[in-house]
Amino acid sequence: MLSDTDVKMLKDLCLESRKEILSMIYNAQSGHIGGAFSAVEIMTVLFHKCMKTAALWKQDANFEFRDRFVLSKGHASAVLYSVLAQLAYFPKSELMSFRKLGTRLQGHPTKLCPGVEVPTGSLGQGLSMACGIALALKLDKKTENVFVLLGDGELQEGSVWEAFMHIAHLKLDNIIAIIDRNRLQIDGSTENIKALDNLEAKIKAFNWEVLTIDGHDLNEIYETIEKAKTMDRPVAIIANTVKGKGVSFMENNAGWHGKAPGKEDFEKAMAELNGN
Numbered sequence: 112m113l114s115d116t117d118v119k120m121l122k123d124l125c126l127e128s129r130k131e132i133l134s135m136i137y138n139a140q141s142g143h144i145g146g147a148f149s150a151v152e153i154m155t156v157l158f159h160k161c162m163k164t165a166a167l168w169k170q171d172a173n174f175e176f177r178d179r180f181v182l183s184k185g186h187a188s189a190v191l192y193s194v195l196a197q198l199a200y201f202p203k204s205e206l207m208s209f210r211k212l213g214t215r216l217q218g219h220p221t222k223l224c225p226g227v228e229v230p231t232g233s234l235g236q237g238l239s240m241a242c243g244i245a246l247a248l249k250l251d252k253k254t255e256n257v258f259v260l261l262g263d264g265e266l267q268e269g270s271v272w273e274a275f276m277h278i279a280h281l282k283l284d285n286i287i288a289i290i291d292r293n294r295l296q297i298d299g300s301t302e303n304i305k306a307l308d309n310l311e312a313k314i315k316a317f318n319w320e321v322l323t324i325d326g327h328d329l330n331e332i333y334e335t336i337e338k339a340k341t342m343d344r345p346v347a348i349i350a351n352t353v354k355g356k357g358v359s360f361m362e363n364n365a366g367w368h369g370k371a372p373g374k375e376d377f378e379k380a381m382a383e384l385n386g387n
Contacts, residue, residue: 113330117160121329124159125151128193129357130384131206135189137377139210141218145367146262147190149293149326149352156332157258157289158194161340166198168225178255179228179244183237184262184291185219186369192216192224200226235268237261238288242274245283256340259288264296267305272317278345279318286345287336288319291326293354295365314347326350358383 113121128151136142158164162178165171182191189209196203201215201224208214215223219232229240241259248255265271278286292310294301301307311321320342324331332350339346354368355361358380372380 113160113333118329121152121155121159124155124197125329126357126384127197128155128190130381131193131196131203132189133358133372133377133380133384135192135206135209135216136371138207140371141210142189142371143186143369144189144361144372145295145354145364145369146184146187146291146293148356148358148361149354150184150187150190150260150291151356152327152329153260153289153291153332153350153352154190154194156329157336158198160333161336162258163255164198166200168200176253176255179241179248179257181229181237181241181244181257181259182220182227182231183241183259184234184265185230185232185237187260187262187291188216188218188220188232191220191227195224195226198226200224234262234265235270237265238271238274238278241286241288242278242281242283245278245286246281248285249283254285256285256287259286261288261290262296263290263292263294263301263307263310264304266290266307266310267301275314275317275319275347283345284343287339288345288347289336290347290349291352292349293352295354295363295368297365297368299365310349314349318344320344320346321349322346323349323351326352327356 132147165174165177209216220227221230241257245257361367
């Protein structure tokens with residue numbers, strides 16, 4: 112259980128992250144707000160409380176012993192960059208270079224950015240990358256974990272299910288896959304486009320442990336990830352979330368999957384986040 116002090120800190124960081132994501136995408140006039148907002152609590156708890164991180168990328172003495180993270184839903188890069196900046200992987204001032212020519216903060220994560228383990232963005236590939244990293248850690252007799260964040264629409268890719276099967280076959284208990292289950296993708300509802308339910312039963316059939324949570328409940332996220340670390344098989348956490356979480360007119364609205372706000376919407380959204 113998180114302490115009251117931790118909960119307050121994490122809530123403040125989540126609010127800060129949403130403001131940064133909104134500003135980054137508005138400034139770039141390009142990006143994916145909906146799926147970045149839905150993953151804010153997951154990413155904040157994971158990086159600030161659950162992962163072993165090397166805050167000074169490649170200069171930290173504990174770099175070799177860091178947990179690894181793969182953002183399989185690479186289009187939600189804005190939330191990753193916000194969290195990495197909070198942890199001083201690079202200066203916060205750099206956030207406003209998001210999606211600009213020559214930036215380290217590309218629209219999809221690349222190795223140019225400190226803290227990014229692998230380039231991602233072609234959906235359906237992140238879990239396979241995590242499999243390779245986790246297997247390498249096992250072969251090197253290391254105990255670190257590999258976390259991977261997937262979108263639910265991404266699960267419509269067959270390569271994801273091949274990875275589920277192979278990871279279980281290899282008994283890689285150092286992989287924790289978190290699924291951002293916001294039920295919307297660029298063209299609308301996941302269930303209308305290619306139904307995923309009963310998602311829990313599907314993944315269990317591949318011999319994974321499956322845990323289902325409220326993806327915006329800080330305590331539940333923390334306790335579930337900590338529990339997943341102790342299990343003797345790969346774990347999938349289905350995090351039920353709200354696309355566009357935090358701004359009323361963006362919530363549960365597929366139109367905000369990959370749209371940048373204009374001036375009026377930006378000011379309205381920022382006012383909401385500021386409690387006005």
